[in-house]
Every structure is written in structure tokens, then in C-alpha cells.
Amino acid sequence: MKSKVQLISQIKKEQKKTHMHIPLIVLLILTLILSVLSVTDLEWEDKISVNRGFSLFFYGLVFFTVLYHVLNNLLLRTASGQKFMKTYKLSIADVYDISNKQVSAVQAIFCCITGITCCTYSCTRDIMRTSHFISEAYAWFGAAYFLYDIWSMYKVHNAKTIQASMNGDVKKGGVKFLSYLKTHAVIVGHHIFIGAFGFLVITYLRGGLGDCFFGFVYLMEASTPFVSLRGILSKIGLKSSNLYVINGLVMLGTFFICRVAMFPCVIYLYARTVDLDYISAIRSLPNGCKISILTLLLPQIYWFLLMVKGASQVLKGKVTNAKKKNLKNTH
Known part of the structure; x- marks a missing residue:
């Protein structure tokens, strides 16, 4: 009451x-x-x-x-x-x-x-x-x-x-x-x-x-923004829509580029600047910097793998539903 x-x-x-x-x-x-x-x-x-x-x-x-x-x-x-x-x-x-x-x-x-x-x-x-x-x-x-x-x-x-x-x-x-x-x-x-x-x-x-x-x-x-849109689309019941799938794929690609691939690219940029090979450039970084990079990178890899798993399940569901729909139409 x-x-x-x-x-x-x-x-x-x-x-x-x-x-x-x-x-x-x-x-x-x-x-x-x-x-x-x-x-x-x-x-x-x-x-x-x-x-x-x-x-x-x-x-x-x-x-x-x-x-x-x-x-x-x-x-x-x-x-x-x-x-x-x-x-x-x-x-x-x-x-x-x-x-x-x-x-x-x-x-x-x-x-x-x-x-x-x-x-x-x-x-x-x-x-x-x-x-x-x-x-x-x-x-x-x-x-x-x-x-x-x-x-x-x-x-x-x-x-x-x-x-x-x-x-x-x-x-x-x-x-x-x-x-x-x-x-x-x-x-x-x-x-x-x-x-x-x-x-x-x-x-x-x-x-x-x-x-x-x-x-x-x-x-x-x-x-x-794509993560937020994904949550909003799910909240309003559009989880099975094409927009949800497209947004998910864009989110996945953006996440990989900006949160995973970005780290080796930035280290490469640093290596070129200090005129060292890639491995030597990593070794030259202060320990605090190395720890910070790992602290940031490892969770991104974990979340990316979870996203890949979720995206594959959504796409698999889409393909299964499309096959069922085609079977119904043929009968």
C-alpha cells in the first residue's frame, strides 16, 4: 500500500x-x-x-x-x-x-x-x-x-x-x-x-x-553512442529490428577500432616518433605507463569478445527466423 x-x-x-x-x-x-x-x-x-x-x-x-x-x-x-x-x-x-x-x-x-x-x-x-x-x-x-x-x-x-x-x-x-x-x-x-x-x-x-x-x-x-542506442532500442522492444542489428554491427566495428586497435596504433606512432622499433618502444615506456595501458586494454578485449558473441547470436537468430519464414512461404 x-x-x-x-x-x-x-x-x-x-x-x-x-x-x-x-x-x-x-x-x-x-x-x-x-x-x-x-x-x-x-x-x-x-x-x-x-x-x-x-x-x-x-x-x-x-x-x-x-x-x-x-x-x-x-x-x-x-x-x-x-x-x-x-x-x-x-x-x-x-x-x-x-x-x-x-x-x-x-x-x-x-x-x-x-x-x-x-x-x-x-x-x-x-x-x-x-x-x-x-x-x-x-x-x-x-x-x-x-x-x-x-x-x-x-x-x-x-x-x-x-x-x-x-x-x-x-x-x-x-x-x-x-x-x-x-x-x-x-x-x-x-x-x-x-x-x-x-x-x-x-x-x-x-x-x-x-x-x-x-x-x-x-x-x-x-x-x-551506439552502445546507448542499443540499450534504448532494446528498451522500446526493437531488439529484433534491422536497425538494432545494423547499430550493433556499427557499435562492434567502432568499439574494435577505437578501444582495441587504437592501442597498438598509438604505440606504433610513439615508436616512429622516438625512432625505435616496436618492441624497443614498448620497453622504453615507464612502468606506470605500461600498467595503465594494460589496465585499459584488457577490459576492452574482454568486452569486445562478449560483443562478438552477442552479435553472432543475434545474426544467427536472424538467419534462423528468415529460414523459418521461407519454409512457411513455400508451404
Whole structure:
């Protein structure tokens, strides 16, 4: 009974804020403009000061949080959004999950823009010492995404728990934020580590070296929009569609190029720069760098193999269904 009251109360709160998406969109655009304006006075190779960095971090936190709310509003509080929800039988928890994936895709696009800029500028000059301010600027702005995403994942989890409570699958209602942090310590710890470690490496620990190579690290996010689209298509029941298969193949190819093949290519680029053969170039790398490369590469290989397995199963299912359809037509 308590969970039903919670859900009804949540629905009423959503309905009361019918036109909230308009001021939120204005705030979203304003935040993005302020972020860009905060770095327009910099020369290409300037460093980001701590004060400027905290401003970018704040803008990033506001931007990603507001974007999440805007996407939720467009589905929950507009006529076209509610029609979309009704067509695909989406719950509030589904909407939260879809919005989370969309924000993830936007963050990945920002990373790719940063990576392309770094590679275009730094890799065409002294690839070891040339830097573009955008790499540090987005490290500050993007670090905020990991904090936002912890909160966003909690919102999704909480909505799913309330929904399950409504269906009688669980006895409790919502989940407290601190309880979520405790029960999901691994994924929360992963977000904090990746956000903090990546930020520190790009802004301080690298000592201003290797901006070109970090451009390629940013480009690792190129597959994320396709991963997000895959999850969204599955959520709205289009897992058996041709679009799902095509997106999956593009995701697989992009993931391999940007997350697996990228590593040996970057090492080759480094070997050419320092005028060493491939093996000697690897040996010349600092131990910390070798460990970082392995830490990044091994999970990518594992996930890629899982993706290949999943893609083969989907394609096998498509072929089987096509054969069954042809047999029916012949009879």
C-alpha cells in the first residue's frame, strides 16, 4: 500500500511540473555557452588554472544534471512524449533509464570532439610536448559527469525498485541514496576511480606530455553512442529490428577500432616518433605507463569478445527466423 501511495505521489509531482522543460532548456543552453566563453580568451597551448577548472567542473555538473531533467521532461510532460511512452509501454523507470543513456551518448560526443581537436592539433606538431587547452578544459568539465552519473544511476535504480514494489516483486518501496551507495559500491567506486584518476592524469600527472595520445584516449568514447542506442532500442522492444542489428554491427566495428586497435596504433606512432622499433618502444615506456595501458586494454578485449558473441547470436537468430519464414512461404 505504501509503495502505491509513493508511485501516485510521484506521478502527481511529475504532472505539476508540466512546462518545466522550457526553463530547463534555457538553463542548459546558457550553461554550455558559459562553458565555452570561459575558455575563449586562452591561447591554444595555455594551461587551465584551478579557478577556471572549478568553474568548468561546476558548469559540467549543472549541464549533465539539467540535460537529464530536460530529457525526462520531454517524455513525461509533453503530449508527444506521453504518446511515445504509451506506444512502447514505457514506465517512469524506463524513461529515467533512457534519459541516462542519452546523456551518456552526449558526454561521449563531447569526448570525441575533444579527442579530434587534440589529435588534429597536437599530433601534427611535437606529439610528445605539444598540448591543446581543450584536453585539460574537458577533463575538468567531464569529471563532473561521473558524479552526475552516480546520482542518475541511483534515480534509475530507485524508480525500478518502486515499480517492482508496485508489482509485488519486492516488499519495500524506494531506496535511500546512502543505501544505494553501499549496495552498489563496485560501480560507484569504478565511477569515482575513473573520473578522479583520468582527471588527475590528464591535468597534472602527465606533466604536460603526450597530449596527442590522450586525444586517442578521449576517442575511445566513440562507440558509446551506439552502445546507448542499443540499450534504448532494446528498451522500446526493437531488439529484433534491422536497425538494432545494423547499430550493433556499427557499435562492434567502432568499439574494435577505437578501444582495441587504437592501442597498438598509438604505440606504433610513439615508436616512429622516438625512432625505435616496436618492441624497443614498448620497453622504453615507464612502468606506470605500461600498467595503465594494460589496465585499459584488457577490459576492452574482454568486452569486445562478449560483443562478438552477442552479435553472432543475434545474426544467427536472424538467419534462423528468415529460414523459418521461407519454409512457411513455400508451404
